[in-house]
Amino acid sequence: MKIAPSILSADFAALGDAIALVEAAGADQLHVDVMDGHFVPNLTIGPPVIEAIKKRTRLPLDVHLMIEEPERWIETYAEAGAGLITVHEEACVHLQRILAQIREAGARAGVALNPSTPPAVLDYVVDDLDLVLVMSVNPGFGGQKFIPATYDKLRRLRTLLGPRRVELSVDGGVNEHNAAELAAAGVDVLVAGSAIFGAADPSGAVRGLRSASEVATSS
Numbered sequence: 001m002k003i004a005p006s007i008l009s010a011d012f013a014a015l016g017d018a019i020a021l022v023e024a025a026g027a028d029q030l031h032v033d034v035m036d037g038h039f040v041p042n043l044t045i046g047p048p049v050i051e052a053i054k055k056r057t058r059l060p061l062d063v064h065l066m067i068e069e070p071e072r073w074i075e076t077y078a079e080a081g082a083g084l085i086t087v088h089e090e091a092c093v094h095l096q097r098i099l100a101q102i103r104e105a106g107a108r109a110g111v112a113l114n115p116s117t118p119p120a121v122l123d124y125v126v127d128d129l130d131l132v133l134v135m136s137v138n139p140g141f142g143g144q145k146f147i148p149a150t151y152d153k154l155r156r157l158r159t160l161l162g163p164r165r166v167e168l169s170v171d172g173g174v175n176e177h178n179a180a181e182l183a184a185a186g187v188d189v190l191v192a193g194s195a196i197f198g199a200a201d202p203s204g205a206v207r208g209l210r211s212a213s214e215v216a217t218s219s
Contacts, residue, residue: 001213002028002189009142009193016056025203029060031191036067040140047080054081071098078105086110086133099128119156129166137172142193146173151185158186179212
């Protein structure tokens, strides 16, 4: 199981310190949400911040583009330091072309699915993927409650992916209470924001998520 702290919930005034804290605690990668105020009702950060983060950490940057027309920005985010670029199926008219574009830019390619988007939309691009990110809340804001229907969706995707080396990630409302069940559903990457950066002890929260997920993976 990989733990990917989402910096959306971190203190941006002390972002470098927050990143160093979770890196020391054993986080596997950083999840960076990019929002444009159009595809989702919020604005966050852009390439300059990602470039600055890249200079402060050895962790891979998992950049989640919640934006319209992501194809216009793929090369820019790859150059800024994104090791994995995830686009939303709902924002892509030519999804396969964009996945190829991501790989040509030197990054791993991911697709995110909103809560109401069925797994079947990936039937003909599965072999172009490195990761599937399942949104377990409606994207745009941190701190939302986990949508229970996500468990069945994850199990269906795990079956669809089969033996392929495609990671299955989940984002939204992830915490120690549901980590074991998510692992049992086939999840490879837990993205957590408020459960980590909103905790009194973010380092302990990273370790707690990993321990909770291992209950399922070791049984």
